[in-house]
Amino acid sequence: MHLGVNVDHVATVRQARMTFEPDPVMAATLAILGGADGITVHLREDRRHIQDRDLRLLREVVPVELNLEMAATDEMVRIAIEVKPDMVTLVPEKRQELTTEGGLNVIEQKEHLKEVIQRLHDAGLPVSLFINPHPMDIDVSKEIGADMVEIHTGMYANAKGDHQRHELLRVIEAVKFAVDVGLKANAGHGLTYYNVRPIAEIEELRGLYIGHSIISRALLVGIEQAVREMKALIE
Numbered sequence: 662m663h664l665g666v667n668v669d670h671v672a673t674v675r676q677a678r679m680t681f682e683p684d685p686v687m688a689a690t691l692a693i694l695g696g697a698d699g700i701t702v703h704l705r706e707d708r709r710h711i712q713d714r715d716l717r718l719l720r721e722v723v724p725v726e727l728n729l730e731m732a733a734t735d736e737m738v739r740i741a742i743e744v745k746p747d748m749v750t751l752v753p754e755k756r757q758e759l760t761t762e763g764g765l766n767v768i769e770q771k772e773h774l775k776e777v778i779q780r781l782h783d784a785g786l787p788v789s790l791f792i793n794p795h796p797m798d799i800d801v802s803k804e805i806g807a808d809m810v811e812i813h814t815g816m817y818a819n820a821k822g823d824h825q826r827h828e829l830l831r832v833i834e835a836v837k838f839a840v841d842v843g844l845k846a847n848a849g850h851g852l853t854y855y856n857v858r859p860i861a862e863i864e865e866l867r868g869l870y871i872g873h874s875i876i877s878r879a880l881l882v883g884i885e886q887a888v889r890e891m892k893a894l895i896e
């Protein structure tokens with residue numbers, strides 16, 4: 662199972678003081694030594710954590726998959742085409758949110774997303790869409806040319822008891838359906854050392870994208886160790 666480690670929170674701590682430390686580029690290197698198969702950063706419009714400089718340096722030093730999460734805007738498309746990450750994950754973005762709150766509204770934004778995917782494809786960049794576990798969103802993702810989808814696991818992560826089992830089934834069905842229609846399927850958001858196991862057991866899944874929980878553990882045990890522990894769990 663591919664593990665993409667999101668290092669945005671390292672930059673969040675740095676930006677709290679507008680200083681040079683901790684450096685997400687160093688964190689990425691150590692995460693890779695701990696077994697990360699990829700590094701993810703979300704360059705937000707307001708640059709609240711990751712900066713353009715981080716992305717450029719990561720492109721130079723990350724030998725594994727560099728996944729750029731971004732909103733489907735002209736500015737971000739220009740940056741992606743210039744920096745050339747290994748893949749782009751399109752996500753919805755709202756200024757007021759603490760983190761990405763839901764999947765893309767692929768139905769409402771169908772034509773716009775189709776055009777953005779085409780521009781990224783023309784530059785040779787594979788595209789993943791971050792979507793809710795709905796069959797209709799998967800159909801539309803396929804129709805507009807996405808290569809992959811990342812199924813939002815936030816509802817699963819936030820639910821309890823029977824409700825959580827219901828949300829797990831929705832994720833499982835969405836992953837299977839995505840693979841059936843010919844998309845690669847990933848999952849992410851809200852996954853922790855305590856809730857990841859049932860998701861990691863989904864055979865059709867290509868990979869998991871995890872940030873908060875790994876970086877939180879890294880504060881206590883170091884990032885190499887935190888990544889190693891997550892990698893062992895999901896294998």
Ligand code: PXP
Pocket residue numbers: 667669703730750752760761791811849850851852870871872873874
């Ligand atoms: N996948 C996507 C598309 C995200 O936006 C995020 C959060 O930046 C994650 C995965 C990681 O979520 P978490 O930090 O809750 O592990």
